[in-house]
Amino acid sequence: MNVKNENTKRKYRVVIIGAGAAGLSAANSLIKNGLDDFVILEARNRIGGRINSIELGSQKVEMGANWIHGVLGNPIFEFAMSHGLVDILQTPQHRRVVALSEDGKQVSFEVLQEIYEAYLVFLRRCEEYFLAEYVPPDNIFSVGQHIQLEIDLYLKSISNDKDKHLREMIFKCLLKRECCITGCHSMDEIDLLELGSYTELQGGNIILPSGYSSILTPLRNNLPQEAIILNCPVKTIKWKKKKTVITSPSGLNQIPEEIEDSDGNNSESGNAKGSSCVQGQLDSRVQIVCETNEEFFADHVICTIPLGVLKESPNLFDPPLPDYKQESIQNLLYGTVNKIFLQFDRPFLNQDISEILLLWNDDVQSKESTEEQIKNFWYRKIYSFSKISETFLLGWISGKEAEYMETLDDKIVSDKCTELLKKFLKDPCIPAPIKCIRTTWKSQTYSRGIYYSTVHGAYLSGRSAAQVIYTPESPQEIVMVNDSSDLSSWIQGIQLE
Numbered sequence: 001m002n003v004k005n006e007n008t009k010r011k012y013r014v015v016i017i018g019a020g021a022a023g024l025s026a027a028n029s030l031i032k033n034g035l036d037d038f039v040i041l042e043a044r045n046r047i048g049g050r051i052n053s054i055e056l057g058s059q060k061v062e063m064g065a066n067w068i069h070g071v072l073g074n075p076i077f078e079f080a081m082s083h084g085l086v087d088i089l090q091t092p093q094h095r096r097v098v099a100l101s102e103d104g105k106q107v108s109f110e111v112l113q114e115i116y117e118a119y120l121v122f123l124r125r126c127e128e129y130f131l132a133e134y135v136p137p138d139n140i141f142s143v144g145q146h147i148q149l150e151i152d153l154y155l156k157s158i159s160n161d162k163d164k165h166l167r168e169m170i171f172k173c174l175l176k177r178e179c180c181i182t183g184c185h186s187m188d189e190i191d192l193l194e195l196g197s198y199t200e201l202q203g204g205n206i207i208l209p210s211g212y213s214s215i216l217t218p219l220r221n222n223l224p225q226e227a228i229i230l231n232c233p234v235k236t237i238k239w240k241k242k243k244t245v246i247t248s249p250s251g252l253n254q255i256p257e258e259i260e261d262s263d264g265n266n267s268e269s270g271n272a273k274g275s276s277c278v279q280g281q282l283d284s285r286v287q288i289v290c291e292t293n294e295e296f297f298a299d300h301v302i303c304t305i306p307l308g309v310l311k312e313s314p315n316l317f318d319p320p321l322p323d324y325k326q327e328s329i330q331n332l333l334y335g336t337v338n339k340i341f342l343q344f345d346r347p348f349l350n351q352d353i354s355e356i357l358l359l360w361n362d363d364v365q366s367k368e369s370t371e372e373q374i375k376n377f378w379y380r381k382i383y384s385f386s387k388i389s390e391t392f393l394l395g396w397i398s399g400k401e402a403e404y405m406e407t408l409d410d411k412i413v414s415d416k417c418t419e420l421l422k423k424f425l426k427d428p429c430i431p432a433p434i435k436c437i438r439t440t441w442k443s444q445t446y447s448r449g450i451y452y453s454t455v456h457g458a459y460l461s462g463r464s465a466a467q468v469i470y471t472p473e474s475p476q477e478i479v480m481v482n483d484s485s486d487l488s489s490w491i492q493g494i495q496l497e
């Protein structure tokens with residue numbers, strides 16, 4: 001891998017920006033189809049992007065992607081299988097989830113199951129608005145609003161206040177969990193009419209025993225050594241709007257004209273009325289300028305920069321992207337979810353338990369939480385701690401609270417988690433973690449948030465972007481890729497069994 005760029009070559013047929021799943025997939029697809037005149041420019045000093053497995057003690061932990069979501073029709077599963085990365089004999093781990101209230105009381109399994117099943121039905125009903133094109137009730141626009149409506153109706157039927165409150169706490173916990181799965185601050189941000197457009201691939205969630213990053217090795221090994229340049233953040237992509245040559249039927253009056261779009265859509269061809277239009281590229285070169293001021297030239301660019309980074313880089317493209325693309329970039333949701341890993345020097349949780357759900361008495365989380373509330377109560381957004389091993393716990397947190405958590409010291413986060421564990425397990429002897437590591441996806445310059453889709457979504461979009469280039473039809477100068485081509489499966493990401 002080219003860590004310090006000693007490559008003197010500056011002109012390529014294709015420049016790929018980003019060496020995450022999408023960029024590596026695009027490169028593999030180009031190579032497979034006989035096109036090797038390309039380079040990948042990667043800002044970080046490693047490949048993989050949001051796939052990043054690290055060693056913590058003797059434990060492999062996933063800072064980013066964790067599961068291959070689904071088996072049937074999943075190209076990542078097929079790729080992992082073909083490289084021997086999946087343990088087909090993997091026996092499903094025993095899972096026992098317990099829900100605890102603030103005073104350490106455990107909710108009966110029956111109640112937990114009752115609420116979980118009701119909640120799943122509420123969620124499925126939200127999907128129906130897309131699948132069956134139902135019209136939502138008046139003033140209900142989001143998944144959060146719809147689920148709340150169903151929760152209110154459900155709770156109305158329970159007369160005992162204590163029973164009602166207990167069930168309400170479980171619903172709130174499940175909604176926080178849903179925010180982690182969906183990657184948002186509140187389910188009020190999720191469009192009710194679109195939820196059902198997610199499709200799940202069958203086959204459950206698969207873990208790669210050697211870590212998700214093990215998938216990067218074969219993806220990398222298929223490429224020439226010099227094809228990836230690390231530490232090479234791209235600052236500007238200077239591209240030319242496509243020129244059209246308008247030709248009259250007689251072949252006279254050739255008028256070069258600029259069209260609006262980078263990919264030929266929405267092109268205005270007013271002048272061409274009544275004449276046949278031959279579209280050709282007079283000069284399709286793209287100039288890519290890096291933070292280091294190095295420059296690269298290409299006929300085509302495949303840009304896999306994450307949505308969060310695109311949102312914060314209004315000057316990345318020169319000239320700017322067409323309005324409709326800019327609008328999409330601004331309007332698509334790209335939230336924050338973080339993981340908190342706690343390492344202990346001894347096991348303390350009952351061997352039988354795989355996860356503890358935290359039920360708060362008076363939960364103050366809402367879409368409208370003030371800055372003060374987020375600062376004072378950020379930790380209430382941690383919906384559970386699950387066991388990775390006997391001495392490792394993992395907490396999940398989403399939204400503005402997750403962003404706030406990124407600003408805190410490891411020690412503050414570690415102390416707060418210890419306090420929560422002591423409180424909910426009603427055990428003052430819970431040890432302090434010997435290590436606390438958390439992800440900071442929002443503050444990271446080259447991610448600026450978490451996810452929009454899946455690894456297999458990114459892999460497929462990288463592949464189809466490459467296809468546009470090596471297929472004979474008139475290609476685009478800039479192919480925008482984000483992990484959006486397949487919004488599938490993830491919805492069941494974190495399973496409660």
Ligand SMILES: Cc1cc2nc3c(=O)[nH]c(=O)nc-3n(C[C@H](O)[C@H](O)[C@H](O)COP(=O)(O)OP(=O)(O)OC[C@H]3O[C@@H](n4cnc5c(N)ncnc54)[C@H](O)[C@@H]3O)c2cc1C
Nearest residue numbers: 018020021022043049050064065066067234446454455458
């Ligand atoms: C915490 C977390 C958990 C997840 N869990 C799962 C899961 O269980 N299953 C699943 O399928 N998906 C999961 N995902 C989503 C999945 O990781 C992503 O959808 C996928 O990895 C995105 O790949 P990508 O190539 O599109 O983007 P990225 O992996 O982000 O790659 C983009 C690359 O571009 C580089 N880059 C950025 N800016 C520049 C620049 N200016 N110049 C040059 N390079 C630049 C970045 O450094 C990065 O390497 C998770 C994501 C996160 C963050």
